[in-house]
Amino acid sequence: MIPDEGQAIALHRKYGSSERIVNHCRTVAHGSKILSSALAARGKGVDPAAILAGALLHDIGRTMTQGVDHGYVGAGLLEKEGVDNVVVEIVRRHVGAGISPEEAASLGFPKGDYIPRTLEQKVVCFSDKMVSADMIRPFEEEVRRFERKGHDVGRLRQLKKDIQDELGEDPEKILLPDV
Numbered sequence: 581m582i583p584d585e586g587q588a589i590a591l592h593r594k595y596g597s598s599e600r601i602v603n604h605c606r607t608v609a610h611g612s613k614i615l616s617s618a619l620a621a622r623g624k625g626v627d628p629a630a631i632l633a634g635a636l637l638h639d640i641g642r643t644m645t646q647g648v649d650h651g652y653v654g655a656g657l658l659e660k661e662g663v664d665n666v667v668v669e670i671v672r673r674h675v676g677a678g679i680s681p682e683e684a685a686s687l688g689f690p691k692g693d694y695i696p697r698t699l700e701q702k703v704v705c706f707s708d709k710m711v712s713a714d715m716i717r718p719f720e721e722e723v724r725r726f727e728r729k730g731h732d733v734g735r736l737r738q739l740k741k742d743i744q745d746e747l748g749e750d751p752e753k754i755l756l757p758d759v
């Protein structure tokens with residue numbers, strides 16, 4: 581099943597997510613919805629229900645771990661709950677700007693690809709990168725955070741470009757029209 585908003589929040593309650601996590605997820609869902617509608621308006625085939633559920637549930641694994649493993653931990657938890665695989669994969673692939681199979685192996689993750697590949701996966705991953713706590717803020721702030729942490733900035737910029745190519749305009753301008 582693809583949880584609706586009420587069911588997604590009920591899952592957060594069941595697993596004991598903090599208000600901070602729930603509010604963060606709601607903000608990422610807000611941004612994801614805007615991008616999902618913009619893509620649909622341009623005739624792009626996206627699954628808005630999967631995007632909404634994936635965005636609302638992307639950090640549910642933080643109830644178990646604060647590490648980079650919270651993506652696949654959350655995905656496993658949702659799988660166990662009978663959540664549709666399309667949502668599970670959004671959650672599994674949202675960490676950073678994605679984690680390659682090689683990086684995953686060196687981190688000791690279960691074998692696999694953790695890079696967002698579908699438009700639904702990319703929209704939620706990008707929206708998450710645009711949100712700090714419960715606020716949408718400029719993309720360059722996330723670039724600086726990636727730089728500080730030694731993450732792959734090229735991959736982050738590519739994620740934004742992939743969405744821009746589908747939208748025909750800058751997704752940041754849609755999320756932050758006044759910046």
Ligand SMILES: [Fe+2]
Pocket residue numbers: 638639650674675
């Ligand atoms: Fe996360």
